[in-house]
């Protein structure tokens with residue numbers, strides 16, 4: 001590298017030469033779907049221990065139902081603790097199983113409900129990972145970031161309208177998630193989204209429940225590796 005190029009590089013820390021190593025470390029995003037109360041009672045407290053903030057994807061017609069977070073808790077997480085609240089439709093119905101008129105109303109009213117509560121919805125998670133192509137322009141017009149439900153490697157430039165994620169499954173040891181993160185680091189992925197639903201619940205109804213100790217092990221691992229953890233909208237804006 002010539003002296004002049006080196007000088008320019010040092011003057012412009014955001015340029016490719018200087019930031020290459022930095023940009024090759026994946027940013028970690030933890031998402032929490034379907035406003036389960038255990039997210040508020042368990043995961044939020046553990047996230048706070050580590051100084052991490054996450055993204056909730058919520059169904060606004062289900063706020064405050066038994067076992068689910070209410071509006072006060074959701075708005076507290078965003079407005080007081082810097083979490084993100086994303087859209088997930090009114091009732092969690094798969095969009096490809098609804099008449100388009102109904103699906104459109106579901107998406108628009110859900111986003112309006114979030115805005116009416118002073119929230120700033122920028123991300124959307126597809127319920128059950130499904131979306132008819134006819135509805136995609138509406139979603140991408142309303143939201144900057146769309147998360148599906150399959151896990152794949154995401155590299156720069158990120159396709160913010162088609163993001164994947166690894167959904168934690170009940171019974172998984174933390175090693176499964178740790179290995180996913182290791183692979184992302186080895187492959188120089190830009191972003192790894194890891195998603196959770198319930199915490200500390202057992203039984204057939206909770207096929208996607210994560211024990212608090214396992215969740216803490218995962219967060220400890222990201223912290224030990226010095227990885228950056230951000231809500232989704234902030235992570236994809238980096």
Ligand SMILES: [Zn+2]
Pocket residue numbers: 033034088092127128
């Ligand atoms: Zn969901």
